[in-house]
Amino acid sequence: MFGYIFNFGWLNDLVRFLVENIFKLSMEKHIGSAVHFFIYDTIKILILLSVMIFAISYARSFFPPEKTKKILTKFQGVKGNIMGSILGIVTPFCSCSSVPIFIGFVEAHIPLGVTFSFLITSPMVNEAAFVILLSAFGFKVAFLYVLTGMLVGIIGGMIIGAMKLENQVQEYVYEIKSHGIESYQPTNRERAKYALDDVISIIKKIWLYLIIGIAIGALIHNWAPEDLLTKYAGPNNPFAVIVGVIFGIPLYANVMGTIPIAQALIAKGVGLGTALAFMMATIALSVPSIILLKKVVKQKLINIFVLITGIGIILVGYLFNILGGFLI
Amino acid sequence: MIIKVLGSGCSNCKKVVANVEVALTELNLEASVEKVENFKDIMAYGVMSTPALVIDEKVLVSGRIPSVEDIKKFLG
Numbered sequence: 372m373f374g375y376i377f378n379f380g381w382l383n384d385l386v387r388f389l390v391e392n393i394f395k396l397s398m399e400k401h402i403g404s405a406v407h408f409f410i411y412d413t414i415k416i417l418i419l420l421s422v423m424i425f426a427i428s429y430a431r432s433f434f435p436p437e438k439t440k441k442i443l444t445k446f447q448g449v450k451g452n453i454m455g456s457i458l459g460i461v462t463p464f465c466s467c468s469s470v471p472i473f474i475g476f477v478e479a480h481i482p483l484g485v486t487f488s489f490l491i492t493s494p495m496v497n498e499a500a501f502v503i504l505l506s507a508f509g510f511k512v513a514f515l516y517v518l519t520g521m522l523v524g525i526i527g528g529m530i531i532g533a534m535k536l537e538n539q540v541q542e543y544v545y546e547i548k549s550h551g552i553e554s555y556q557p558t559n560r561e562r563a564k565y566a567l568d569d570v571i572s573i574i575k576k577i578w579l580y581l582i583i584g585i586a587i588g589a590l591i592h593n594w595a596p597e598d599l600l601t602k603y604a605g606p607n608n609p610f611a612v613i614v615g616v617i618f619g620i621p622l623y624a625n626v627m628g629t630i631p632i633a634q635a636l637i638a639k640g641v642g643l644g645t646a647l648a649f650m651m652a653t654i655a656l657s658v659p660s661i662i663l664l665k666k667v668v669k670q671k672l673i674n675i676f677v678l679i680t681g682i683g684i685i686l687v688g689y690l691f692n693i694l695g696g697f698l699i
Numbered sequence: 700m701i702i703k704v705l706g707s708g709c710s711n712c713k714k715v716v717a718n719v720e721v722a723l724t725e726l727n728l729e730a731s732v733e734k735v736e737n738f739k740d741i742m743a744y745g746v747m748s749t750p751a752l753v754i755d756e757k758v759l760v761s762g763r764i765p766s767v768e769d770i771k772k773f774l775g
Contacts, residue, residue: 435762436747464762467709468748470738475747547742555760565763572764663707666738 379415386411401593408589412506412631413582419506420499421570427498428566431463432557436472443481443489449529451481455488456524460496460517462489469493469660473667474544483540484532490664491680492524495655499573499627503581507634508643516647519690523655523683530679531672539672580628588635601640606695611642612688615649616681629653643695648688655680700730700774705741705751705761708734712750714764719752722770730774 375381386407390396396403439462446454464472469490476486496517505513557565604611633646656677665673702719706712712734719732735741735753744753748762752770759765759773 437745440747464748465709465711467707467711467750468762470707471741471747471749474738474742478742543739547739568763568766 379411382415382418383411386414405589405593408592409585412585412588416503416506416581416585416631417574417578419502420574423502423505424498424570424573425566428463428569429562431461432562432565434458434461434463436462436464436468436475439489440475440479440481443476443485444479446485447482449525451485452488452525452528452532453521455481455485455528456492456521459489459492459524460521462493464493467663470663470667473664474547477540477544477667478547482532483537484528484530486528487531487676488524488528491527491655491676491683492520494657494660495520495523495651497654499577500630500650500654503627503630507630512643515691515694519687520651523651523680523687527676527679527683531675534675536672536675539669541667541669544667577627581631584628584631588631591632591635591639595635595639597639600636604636604641604645606642606644606692608642608645609689609692611645612648612685612692615645615688616652616685618649618652637695642688642692644688644691644693647691648684651684651687652681655684700728701733701755702730703733703735703753705735705744705746705753706749707736707738707741709749711764715750715752718765718767719770722767722774725767726771726774728774 387398389410390403390407391398394403394406396406398404398407439458443451443454443458473486473490476489477483501513501517504516604615629650633641633650637643637646661673661677664676668676704712704715704719706715716732716734723730723732741749741751744751744758746758746761750764751761752759752765752773754773760769765773
């Protein structure tokens, strides 16, 4: 009973009723199945997004960057990297804030490696991608995605820290002196309001990409040739993972739209890890954030950051390709 | 009254400026609205998450986009 509600069994049946009895399309045929997929997936994702983004935003309002900075100064070594990664998930910020946050952390004498653990994990584990992964692939994959995002962040940060690249930070960053401001403590009512604002603004930003992605997914789901895809992009093709990551880096497109497509491709035989690696690369190594990072960090460190994160993602891709059969 | 919007120019920061101008118009107030995009200056306010709204050197909002209603309350 609980499973029926939680796993959207009720929605599945509702849409099936709509497709078969009102649109008069057979679910056995491609067109009926595609329409069902499209309507069902769109509604399911919108519901999941609204509920989970609200919950996550509300929880995140307790972790403004100023507080994160204070917490991180108390941790040394590997514990610092782990904390940095965890806080990267939990601290909300838009990518244009990544520079002030970087400067703030450096100024608070938080080790460079820890700062990078935060910076690598944070964009990879964004709540909308998590929710959509949850919807498309279920709990196990979604949580494993979070876990691997953290691992890439922790280990990547540790390596960068060990390479002693402090001289790769732009000099002016070390010269900035700022006084800490007491971050405003919102009331619970205000937290709820901000969380609701977040839901609306995120949905406003991604709905179009999502619908397009789901539409393409529906097409692939029903009409794409299975053997062809398995042959070239299946889980047994390690080269495909690397290609996926390289493709993902310059992609300006909104990653939300790619997830339903990835779901459909995977159902057709593309390796789970291959698709995930592509998506992670799109977010973690997005060109806009690298451009911003250049303002505070010199080219050599940028290159190392891209290389380490890229390799990390490729390895995660291989991992998911191997585990794929057990997860979906 | 000196209003400053701190941010490096992404769309969120532009939205704050737009909201500020609507609020000023609706309240029939005049004030200078300045965009602060230089990171050194932003950090001097102790702000870590942009966009941020500063009125008469006090940081009122940081890390989110204040609505026109919120801004009108600050101005009023």
